[in-house]
Amino acid sequence: MPTMTTEPSVWRDAWVVSAKDLRIEMRSRVVMNQVLPFGLLVLVLFALALGPGRQTLIGAAPGLFWVAVLFSSVLAVQRSFSLESSDGARDGLRLAGLDPAGVFLGKAGAVAAQLGALEVVLGAGVVVLYGADVRSLLGLVAACLVATVGLAAAGTIYGALAAGLRVRETLLPFLLLPVVAPVLLAGTRAWQAALGSPPGAAGGASTGGGDPWMGVLVVFALVYVSLGVLLYGYLEEAA
């Protein structure tokens, strides 16, 4: 009595999981109605804290954008795994016969899609609220794309790690934020180059151009996507 008609396919399974998560988000709109306003609120509060000086805001814009993205990504990952915690859905997903690497890529893909949408709005918020000038739209978009892949992959790994624990809501930020610090650093530097922000304005260090920092983002994304594909099955078993 076979229960399968074909061999497992990682990409097919990733699509099935990703479509499921995005369908649920379209219905519940938790990320759009709660996480996105939270990210915008972070931008507004930082603007209030830094005062009305335009140069200060422009200098700080890249760093504040990535801080808002990082905080929002924690919430997006928490939401992604809270879907699996209601009514035993996590066990249902494990029993569904999906390839663990496909589940990882699917969940990370859905988180990345939601983060991408958030970044578009938060990026517009930076331009409007802080009056930042965009010198290289391609540089901004490229940094966002690569950083989003890395953030979603790392978030999905640590989300799975925390998923089985009672203290997952408080543990996840504690685990994830230090790990994604390279994204904050490299994303900020890449954006400083693309926005033409004054050197040292956001953190005291010279920007030194965006390319080396793009390399950091690419390596970060590759490492965490590879780790997730290889280890997600073990994480599911251990959680």
Added chain:
Amino acid sequence: MVPAVHLRSAIALTGRFPALAGADLVVERGEVVVVEGPNGAGKTTLLRLCAGLMAPGGGKASVLGFDLFKDRGEVRRRVGMLGHASFLYDDMSVTENMRFFARAARLPAGEVEAAGERLGLVGRVGRTMVGRLSAGQRRRVALAVLVARRPELWLLDEPHASLDAATRQLLGILVSEAARAGAAVLIASHEPEASLPLADRLVGMSGGRVVSERLLSAHHDDGAVSAHHDDGAVSVA
């Protein structure tokens, strides 16, 4: 043919507590076994272990010929479980949930629709968000997913809970059909009366161990008999 379930001195830990403390059990293919016992006897842990949802902590344990220490992923693809939880997503409709699990299990498109029709999950109910369903309706959806998958081992935890009389009757028919088709069925219940008419054997659990076994007269003429395998496991099939 290897047994559907073969446990010998199987241990399963929840935290540090041995919820299964050396359980011995053999379930043959095509057999329906009811596991009874008080709360905390280890019935649900037994089912979760057999589903590949938890790793054994000791002893020997295999399901459908796959070692539970190494091949739990293979086991999970081949078993179906109806647990206390429905495993469904509240923000998707009944039909969307069934289609998701059908796609995940690579089932032919018509398989899940047929199961849904059989469980009365078509029309308005099919379009309803699972979060708005009653406990009994959720259980019917979970049962439809299980039926569509046609698993080789059915693991049913208190399957009659929350079900109305008609669905209980249908559950009995589905279990009988599955057993006739060669699937093994393991039913856990602390009130086994509803399941006994379906069962070939009644197994008693207490303190994480199998403490009694009884063949049921409706299916066998010899009453209470237990057979002990050379390796220490107990079987009557």
